[in-house]
Amino acid sequence: MTAQPYAVTVPRGYRVGSWEVREPLASGSFGSVYGARRTGDGAPRRAALKFLPTGTHTPRQLNHLRELAEREVELLSRLRAPRLIRMYEALTVDDPEHPELDGATVLVLEEARTSLDALLDSGVPAQAPELLAEVCEGLAQLHDAGWVHGDLKPANVLVMADGSVRLGDFSMAAELEGTHAYAPAFSTPDYTPPELVWPEVGERGRQIRASADIWAFGVLAHVVLTGSYPLPGGTAAVRRDATVRYALGEEELRLSPQLPDGWRALVRDCLAATHQERSAHQARALLGRIRRLTGAARTRRPLLPSRRKPSRRAGWAALSSAAVFAAAATVYALWPEPSVTYGYHRCPAGEVCFFSDVNGNGEMCHWAGDDDDWLRGRTRCAWSGDRPVKSVFNNNQERTKEISVAYWRGPGFVPTGVEPERDSERAGCTSVNQQGNLKGDYKLRSHSWIPRCDAEDAHPGPTVSESNL
Amino acid sequence: MHSLDSIIVVPPHCPGPGHQLRLRPGEKLAFGRAVEGLAIDHEGVSRHAGEIAAQGAFWILSNLSRTQTYVVENPEGAGEHIKVGPGRLDAPVPFEFARVVLPAAGELLSFEVWAPRHDHLPRHSDALDGTETLPAFSLDPAKRYFAVLAALCEPRLRGAPHAPVPTVEQVVERLAPGWPAASRATVQWNIDYLAVKLRLKPPAEQAGPGPRLNGKKEALASLALRFDLVREDDLAVLPCAVRQEAGVRQEAGR
Numbered sequence: 001m002t003a004q005p006y007a008v009t010v011p012r013g014y015r016v017g018s019w020e021v022r023e024p025l026a027s028g029s030f031g032s033v034y035g036a037r038r039t040g041d042g043a044p045r046r047a048a049l050k051f052l053p054t055g056t057h058t059p060r061q062l063n064h065l066r067e068l069a070e071r072e073v074e075l076l077s078r079l080r081a082p083r084l085i086r087m088y089e090a091l092t093v094d095d096p097e098h099p100e101l102d103g104a105t106v107l108v109l110e111e112a113r114t115s116l117d118a119l120l121d122s123g124v125p126a127q128a129p130e131l132l133a134e135v136c137e138g139l140a141q142l143h144d145a146g147w148v149h150g151d152l153k154p155a156n157v158l159v160m161a162d163g164s165v166r167l168g169d170f171s172m173a174a175e176l177e178g179t180h181a182y183a184p185a186f187s188t189p190d191y192t193p194p195e196l197v198w199p200e201v202g203e204r205g206r207q208i209r210a211s212a213d214i215w216a217f218g219v220l221a222h223v224v225l226t227g228s229y230p231l232p233g234g235t236a237a238v239r240r241d242a243t244v245r246y247a248l249g250e251e252e253l254r255l256s257p258q259l260p261d262g263w264r265a266l267v268r269d270c271l272a273a274t275h276q277e278r279s280a281h282q283a284r285a286l287l288g289r290i291r292r293l294t295g296a297a298r299t300r301r302p303l304l305p306s307r308r309k310p311s312r313r314a315g316w317a318a319l320s321s322a323a324v325f326a327a328a329a330t331v332y333a334l335w336p337e338p339s340v341t342y343g344y345h346r347c348p349a350g351e352v353c354f355f356s357d358v359n360g361n362g363e364m365c366h367w368a369g370d371d372d373d374w375l376r377g378r379t380r381c382a383w384s385g386d387r388p389v390k391s392v393f394n395n396n397q398e399r400t401k402e403i404s405v406a407y408w409r410g411p412g413f414v415p416t417g418v419e420p421e422r423d424s425e426r427a428g429c430t431s432v433n434q435q436g437n438l439k440g441d442y443k444l445r446s447h448s449w450i451p452r453c454d455a456e457d458a459h460p461g462p463t464v465s466e467s468n469l
Numbered sequence: 470m471h472s473l474d475s476i477i478v479v480p481p482h483c484p485g486p487g488h489q490l491r492l493r494p495g496e497k498l499a500f501g502r503a504v505e506g507l508a509i510d511h512e513g514v515s516r517h518a519g520e521i522a523a524q525g526a527f528w529i530l531s532n533l534s535r536t537q538t539y540v541v542e543n544p545e546g547a548g549e550h551i552k553v554g555p556g557r558l559d560a561p562v563p564f565e566f567a568r569v570v571l572p573a574a575g576e577l578l579s580f581e582v583w584a585p586r587h588d589h590l591p592r593h594s595d596a597l598d599g600t601e602t603l604p605a606f607s608l609d610p611a612k613r614y615f616a617v618l619a620a621l622c623e624p625r626l627r628g629a630p631h632a633p634v635p636t637v638e639q640v641v642e643r644l645a646p647g648w649p650a651a652s653r654a655t656v657q658w659n660i661d662y663l664a665v666k667l668r669l670k671p672p673a674e675q676a677g678p679g680p681r682l683n684g685k686k687e688a689l690a691s692l693a694l695r696f697d698l699v700r701e702d703d704l705a706v707l708p709c710a711v712r713q714e715a716g717v718r719q720e721a722g723r
Contacts, residue, residue: 030602064697067695187605188600189599190599190600191600198473198668199605199668200669201606201670202669202670235599237588240525241494248495
């Protein structure tokens with residue numbers, strides 16, 4: 001068992017903001033995570049509290065911990081995507097009577113069931129290819145928004161109650177400035193690409209690129225699918241030397257024979273020796289390849305029955321590379337072509353955003369509250385007068401009630417005369433943290449926040465995220 | 470230094486860093502009177518005297534001489550050394566700094582080999598399994614360079630976050646009680662070595678606007694403080710408490 005230098009001990013029943021600490025969940029590299037429940041009204045009822053020992057009175061006055069905490073808070077407040085763990089809020093403990101806690105940063109996060117690391121303790125998971133597809137999707141969402149994770153490994157992949165996964169622990173994450181980003185000088189040896197084994201470090205940290213995450217994904221895929229590291233050796237130092245020899249061309253890459261067919265080429269591409277070779281394989285393209293490997297049918301997890309008629313417009317995409325999300329008749333195309341770019345990250349936290357083009361591109365109108373007429377009133381959305389909404393992102397994680405947003409073709413929350421055959425009068429509804437393209441004609445005039453898209457929904461609360469399956 | 474280099478060989482009478490030889494893991498360097506590699510121009514040295522090979526973070530020495538024993542000294546080890554007998558191949562050398570001494574017709578010739586990538590157990594962690602997030606640097610608190618780094622960081626660690634970094638002379642003075650041989654040259658040598666060891670990137674010529682650290686010392690101190698390579702409790706490696714502070718305490722006690 002590893003010593004936990006940065007563990008924070010928090011007593012059961014301890015109150016932080018509106019949260020009451022329950023059981024300890026895990027101790028990570030730089031802090032401790034506890035389960036917690038909300039003391040007042042509102043949703044979600046439970047969350048995971050990550051305590052980072054950043055206090056001014058903590059015995060260890062650690063500068064870098066503050067920097068790491070700031071990085072994670074910054075990324076999670078600015079970037080929301082379905083495959084990234086969600087942060088509801090960030091708090092600072094103000095409690096002079098507990099000097100070891102006073103000043104600690106607390107990240108209130110979506111509660112996960114376990115981590116991929118813990119899942120791997122019981123062998124190769126049965127649903128390994130699907131898990132990897134979701135991890136890769138998380139990377140694609142992160143990279144599309146211009147960030148590098150910097151520390152991708154099984155311990156930082158969280159498994160949710162529904163079995164889906166999300167990326168977590170963004171303390172090493174960095175925003176790309178052009179082709180590279182500056183990340184703290186920390187790394188996990190077995191997931192570090194050759195060029196970062198002994199990185200140069202400047203005043204702003206070490207330079208990393210998105211291709212570092214691709215290498216880490218290759219290692220992770222090999223570990224998940226075979227239970228072993230791709231580079232040989234009994235200790236991390238020997239595996240590091242093997243990595244260096246491989247990068248110098250002195251040793252071949254010998255992947256495990258247990259690696260399923262089809263995955264071999266993909267893992268080999270992720271583990272290309274140089275950044276230049278690896279950068280030809282971007283996360284979004286890898287995701288497309290994984291989808292083809294796993295087969296579209298198996299990747300659709302039918303949590304909700306589809307009540308939607310087949311759409312002619314969705315066409316081939318809906319059949320082979322698109323999954324269908326059907327709650328309240330809103331349809332999202334999910335696996336677009338590899339080369340697309342995304343604009344969802346422009347959407348401010350705590351608001352709903354409607355876009356004039358697919359994938360969060362084009363013009364954007366956004367609201368924190370309701371609007372009964374998009375063409376009049378305080379917030380005007382001029383383009384919606386003659387153009388339909390092509391994509392939507394409900395980025396309202398600040399709200400604790402009325403977390404879904406319903407929208408109508410007419411002003412005043414009513415349909416217009418030409419409402420097509422729909423189960424409900426509204427044009428559609430999007431749950432919290434969902435984003436996607438709207439297939440069909442969504443020329444909208446009003447929207448309103450409601451508790452949930454489907455009152456009979458068996459999957460309540462804000463953690464429902466079928467749109468990204 | 471290329472990011473994959475792990476061993477640095479400093480030839481005898483080396484005029485500067487540009488003449489140092491760098492090895493990557495697996496690379497070999499021959500030395501002797503008539504070799505491509507490290508030529509040692511002395512009649513008393515064998516034509517093919519020996520070979521150095523980088524192995525991961527350490528290196529191995531082969532003695533190709535039939536008659537002479539080579540000695541590898543640890544210059545910071547108070548006489549610590551190993552002997553590599555004639556014909557011995559691939560002897561592992563455990564020192565971060567080493568001086569290879571070759572007897573040559575009554576004279577002793579030497580060159581240095583550095584292994585700046587040595588690994589050390591991270592503080593506050595016993596992680597060895599490769600899955601823990603670890604600092605990118607590995608420092609040995611028992612080495613002189615660590616004391617030099619601590620001295621550079623001391624004013625800021627003692628609560629003056631914007632204090633200027635001590636000058637080389639001040640560092641010499643600070644370390645002299647515990648290190649009588651400390652001099653401008655030895656301190657500067659350790660500063661240069663730290664820049665190699667911490668893989669300090671020379672600041673880009675066209676860096677953006679804003680204040681820039683202009684010296685190696687400043688860059689080392691800010692890197693060390695940013696990543697907590699030296700912390701307040703590490704100041705114990707310095708010879709004694711700061712005199713000024715002691716004086717203040719005495720006055721307060723009266």
